Amino acid sequence: MKFLIFLIILVGIIGFIAYLYNQLVSLKEQFKNAFSQIDIQLKRRYDLIPNLVETAKAYLKHESDTLTKVTEARNTALSALKAVTGNIDNSSAITALNQAEKQLSQALTSFNLQIEAYPELKANENIMQLSEELSSTENRIAFARQAYNDAVMAYNIQRKTFPTNLFAAKFGHFKDAVLLSFEDSSELQNAPKISF
Numbered sequence: 001m002k003f004l005i006f007l008i009i010l011v012g013i014i015g016f017i018a019y020l021y022n023q024l025v026s027l028k029e030q031f032k033n034a035f036s037q038i039d040i041q042l043k044r045r046y047d048l049i050p051n052l053v054e055t056a057k058a059y060l061k062h063e064s065d066t067l068t069k070v071t072e073a074r075n076t077a078l079s080a081l082k083a084v085t086g087n088i089d090n091s092s093a094i095t096a097l098n099q100a101e102k103q104l105s106q107a108l109t110s111f112n113l114q115i116e117a118y119p120e121l122k123a124n125e126n127i128m129q130l131s132e133e134l135s136s137t138e139n140r141i142a143f144a145r146q147a148y149n150d151a152v153m154a155y156n157i158q159r160k161t162f163p164t165n166l167f168a169a170k171f172g173h174f175k176d177a178v179l180l181s182f183e184d185s186s187e188l189q190n191a192p193k194i195s196f
Helices: 002-057 061-084 091-116 125-160 164-171
Strands: none
Touching (some): 002 125
């Protein structure tokens, strides 16, 4: 009789631990999926930026430093994104992506200020179309980033909540996930505005 009670308790504990493990796996996969949506939108933006720079080059001959900074920031952000893709558990890679995106945002803001000085460039049909696509992509990135951060928050809360916290470290591959901020807290409310 005692053995049967012990066996039932043991099966219950094992079942509970399996449930906690499966919860963590599910939440981790959700934030990985949310990141894949960000990945798609960031790549779209990175593809748009060279077209925008190339179109503006003829008008901004005297602003080559700005064009270079935008191109370099884009390339750095793309490299940071590649480092994160498939390696979402690497918190230093996420931090590097946050930094690279912040620098890209600053470069695009500076680029936008330079464009403002050239009314004929602002009126260029290609620039207007690229600007609209970039603005739309920025909005998609903001929504995807919010979904990712929500999924990361749910995962981190589950991971730190009792009794999951007792087992998460022992499971081995359930580390804290890092939020994507891209901007510092004073800039967080708005995606960079690229309007020509």
